[in-house]
Every structure is written in C-alpha cells, then in structure tokens.
Amino acid sequence: MKSVKIKDKEFELFIESGKIANNIARVADQINADLKGKNPLFLVVLNGAFMFAAELMKKVSIPCEITFIRLASYKGTSSTESVTEILGLTESIENRTVVIVEDIVDSGNTLATLIEELKKHHPCEIKIASLLLKPGALKYDLQPDYIAMEVPPDFLVGYGLDYDGYGRNLADIYKLKN
Ligand SMILES: O=P(O)(O)OC[C@H]1O[C@H](OP(=O)(O)OP(=O)(O)O)[C@H](O)[C@@H]1O
Ligand code: HPA
Numbered sequence: 549m550k551s552v553k554i555k556d557k558e559f560e561l562f563i564e565s566g567k568i569a570n571n572i573a574r575v576a577d578q579i580n581a582d583l584k585g586k587n588p589l590f591l592v593v594l595n596g597a598f599m600f601a602a603e604l605m606k607k608v609s610i611p612c613e614i615t616f617i618r619l620a621s622y623k624g625t626s627s628t629e630s631v632t633e634i635l636g637l638t639e640s641i642e643n644r645t646v647v648i649v650e651d652i653v654d655s656g657n658t659l660a661t662l663i664e665e666l667k668k669h670h671p672c673e674i675k676i677a678s679l680l681l682k683p684g685a686l687k688y689d690l691q692p693d694y695i696a697m698e699v700p701p702d703f704l705v706g707y708g709l710d711y712d713g714y715g716r717n718l719a720d721i722y723k724l725k726n
Contacts, residue, residue: 554712554714554715558724562721565707572603582675583612583675588613589641589647591666593650595618596708597650599651600708604677615639618636619635620632620635632665643672645671646666647676648662653676653681653695655686656687656690676692677692677694678696680709704724705724706719706721
C-alpha cells in the first residue's frame, strides 16, 4: 500500500516492513552482545511498543525477563504539578539492568519522566531501546542506547504508532502527507 487514509488524514508509505525487521535484528544483536550475563528486565511501554517488542524479543537470545507497563499522568495537588505513575510494574527492579522498550522517542518527555520514576526504585542501570528516534524533535539530554532507525520530525503511524488510536496494526510505517 503506497498510501493510507486514517480518519481525516492521508499518510504515505515511509519505511517498509522488511527494512524495519532488518534494523530490529541489528538492535537485537547489539543487545545480545552488550547485556550477556546481565539478566536484564525489559520494560515494554504500552501501547505503542507492542509490535516492536514482539519482533525484538524473538531475536533477543540471552536470558531475560519481559514485563509491560503503562504510564498514567495526572495533575498533583497543586495545579502546576504533574504526577506520573507507572502502572503494572510488579517486579522489583532494585539492582537489575532495566531496558526500557519504546516505539518512538520524539520530544523525549515520556522517557525523561519514566527514567526519573524508575531511578526511585534503584535499578543497577537503565538502558533505552527504541524503534524510532526523532533527533530533530528531542528536547532532553537523552542518549538512547539502542535505536533501530532515526527519522525526521514528521508525524508517523504504523508498526504500533497510532493516529488518534488507529493505524497501530499497519505492518509498514507511514508519514503524514503535507
Ligand atoms: O518523546 P515523546 O514526545 O514523549 O513521545 C513519545 C511517546 O509518545 C507515544 O506515546 P503515547 O503517549 O502517544 O501513548 P501510546 O504508546 O499508547 O501511543 C510513544 O509511545 C512514546 O511513549
Ligand atoms: O510521530 C508520532 N506518531 C505517533 N505517535 C507519536 N508519539 C510521539 N510521536 C509520534
């Protein structure tokens, strides 16, 4: 499919599934080499990362655990204070090597907040694996350890990424038509 319409918007084909798979395989090889013997715990951030995580974890061959979390943010007691809660983290991460699995690092806001929250639980180290990184949109001093592909700051859908809840099931990645 060269283009798709989702709700009111048109998207054009940007990255085909074969290229996505090759880049994920490369990331898995890096993880297998770097984290051997570290017994990592992969924290998959739902919803967007589900498809990347499924493909990545089939190719990660070192002993590891996988768990799935969601982030909930709400206003704290003072009107400006924003509180982020990690839902679903039942495993202890104390002294563990934790690998955050994300579909995209865009502004970096989600990841920066998540890292701050995770640090409160004293992991031994926190690694970041993301399918996509938008270097041109990043507003935080974050250095993701494992990136499958860098992309321009266009709005993307497919392979887990959604537009208003739709498009996550697309096997390729599409970008918003201008
Ligand atoms: O770097 P940022 O600017 O913070 O953007 C990246 C975040 O945005 C998306 O999550 P979203 O909150 O849309 O939830 P979803 O995973 O359920 O789609 C994506 O999955 C990342 O978590
Ligand atoms: O480009 C994007 N597409 C979908 N969801 C997103 N969340 C951050 N950036 C994006």
